[in-house]
Amino acid sequence: MFSLMHGLWTYMFSKTEFHVLILGIDKAGKTTFLEKLKTIYSISEGLPHDRIVPTVGLNIGRIEVANAKIVFWDLGGQPGLRSIWEKYYEEAHALIYLIDAACPSRFEDSKSALEKALRHEDLQGAPLLILANKQDLPNAVSAEELDRYLDLKKLDERVYMFEAASGYDGRGIKESIEWLVGVMERSKRTETLRARAGYVPVPTS
């Protein structure tokens, strides 16, 4: 009886934990974005821009939004580090992919790194948020332009969204995260990851 009540209590009041992978080629602004997320959503202030260095290992950030706890994994995007990305695919509920929208000369590199990630079977069904980042820069292209430019194939069966954002001034971040939490809560992939972790939902009737 106790364990049934405990299970019901946990189900009703504990927050769901999601793992979100932040990827993108080097200098796309991933770590700056993560630090801005911390500033927006937690009590502690994220690191200032001038203290952020290129990522070699893994940066972790935790925030709470509404009824969800989110753990972000931010990895390095330098070419020699991209082979590490796939080690995190299996456990990720969703993917945020950042692109420096003010640097068209690197769009092709961004596109092929993203396409490679999306082809990986361990990322199947993971909702995707693509951020046209660095919108504070005057030459940044819009999310729509980036969408047209990338012309990503095989996205149809995946839940995805393009959003304009800036890790400097924070624009687009709240809307993006709210969207992501909503889709992760409803996603089939979340169900699959929960089942794998041995989570048994309490029947409603």
Ligand SMILES: Nc1nc2c(ncn2[C@@H]2O[C@H](COP(=O)(O)OP(=O)(O)OP(=O)(O)O)[C@@H](O)[C@H]2O)c(=O)[nH]1
């Ligand atoms: N103007 C502008 N610059 C940004 C923004 N985000 C990041 N930057 C700058 O872009 C550079 C790279 O930022 P990082 O956050 O280190 O990029 P990263 O994607 O984490 O790079 P790696 O760790 O090497 O993969 C730094 O000089 C940042 O200050 C932004 O939103 N606007």
Ligand SMILES: [Mg+2]
């Ligand atoms: Mg980084």
